[in-house]
Amino acid sequence: MTRSTGTKAALALIVALAVALPFVAPGYYVQFASKAMLMAMLALSLNLVVGYGGMVSLCHAAFFGLAGYLLGLMTPEAAGASVWIALPAAMLGVAVVAAIIGALSLRTRGIYFIMVTLAFGEMLFYLFHDTRIGGGSDGLYIYFKPEFVLGGITLIDLENPRAFYWVALAWLVGAAVLVQAMVRSPFGHALAAARDNERRALSLGFPVFRVRLTAFVVSAMIAAVAGFFSAAQFGFVAPQMLGWHLSASILVMVVLGGMNSVLGPVVGAIALLGLEEVLKSNFEHWKLIKGLIVIALVFALPGGLKQLSAMMFPPSAAKEPAPANPKEAASHV
């Protein structure tokens, strides 16, 4: 798979912008960019499952929120939690939950999978909403940011928004590289094969269930990192972080940016959050406009913003192979 020069140029531009931003932008935008990058990471993780795996999961917000809660529960009252312990613990905790949810949900296909993941996500939502774990419906404050301390020296101070920005950027790039490596590996091809034609993939001897479950768990762990740092950034976790409205919003990001590419969901997340930010400050009923945009996306741009750019700049001869038809994928799951 070769990348066109256009994609390379766009990538270089994005990286340059990302590196330059904390030096030129006011603090508010640096924080907003950190938030957007963490959401981009969440969208990226979901795309591994939805775009490459053909599994429409509606419980990714639950993994995101669960990691936030785990951080909150592990943060001592008088100090920040150590990143070296809290982050792996949160990722591991989410991985275990995702493995259980995945193993149960992956017994089902298509629309059942959507509904079952929705139900499991809500189960976690109600676990934190109805019981006193993590403060019930009031949520939980995290008064101290997690600490990157090694040998008594603070390596990175997350209280500093710019330092936080670099951490978020590093994780986003790391996640993108990991997902890219995964989808290009034989594992990724097996995942895509199972999406395009499950029966054939099975008859070719691919361990479809295991491949899907692995993708699901890895994706949940990336979502967990995003949730961990989101909770750290806002110093607060609430059950709404796990709710299906957020899961659906991330799906919008994935589709908006375009599935079947690693960068698409990142672009989609930043575009949607940027758009929301503009709408929020200008319209009282901004959700109405967001809803209309989502509807328009479904009808006018099923391929997302990528399709829009393709319409404006007709593709050159050197182009990535056409993405698999999602309709075809859906009919086989």
Place this chain on the structure above:
Amino acid sequence: MDALTFAVQLLNGVQYGLVLFLVASGLTLVFGILGVINLAHGAFYMLGAYLAWAIAAYTGSFALAVAGALAISFVLGILLEEVFVKRMIGRDHLAQVLLSFGLILVIDEVRQIVFGKDVHSVAPPDWLRGSIQLTDVLSYPIYRLALCVACLILACVIFYVIQKTRLGMVVRAGAENRDMTRALGIPFDLVNRYVFAGGIALAALGGALVAPVSTVFPGMGDSMLILSFVVVVLGGIGSVAGAAIGALLIGLTDTFGKVFFPQFSSILVYVLMAGVLLWRPNGLLGKS
């Protein structure tokens, strides 16, 4: 727990199950016939309750409120089918999920613009007010009994229409094999339209009927939507009988869960669903 308290809780559970059935049957029919997954179903439940509140406040008549909510949502359903849903038939589930998510946002905001976001209560009609004294401390509201009876009658009507009428036959045939039905010359676009509008009207009717026993508030559709999905998944998508069994199971689990394990009652419902799906991945009466 003595026998009488148990009986009252049983009645509560059955009543809740019947309301759930009313709402979930619309969801499962729309999916079974149109093959469209509609996340906005709960929004119409909420809308039904708000419409009922507004009409009741304006006219003072509960009967008019219920009829009005039903009629308005039915017309709305026909419009939405014509404008949006028609184009969703045969598209992948992801697109359907996104469309209905967009609809939820739109409906929620329009509701806020038109009705505000206050919490309201709706008075039951005069002749259904009050409660039956069972013992010195235990009484049962008459409206809840009436709600039970109304939902039971509606459930019978739904079953009768689907099992015994020609319309029901067409609907069942469509759920069984869409292409074959179309090939046999059934005006399927028309069937789709009325099934969609009817499904939404059932959700709104549920909201309107429940308004006097629950409060009318913006987020009321959310929990109902998720529970309807659980019911549909439990029963098997497209199966109305499955929805009935699923709804009663969920109603009883939720009610008795609240009595015995107050903190975990909401989770219990999902545990039940997970258990059933482990046993039968396509639901109790679902086709494999």
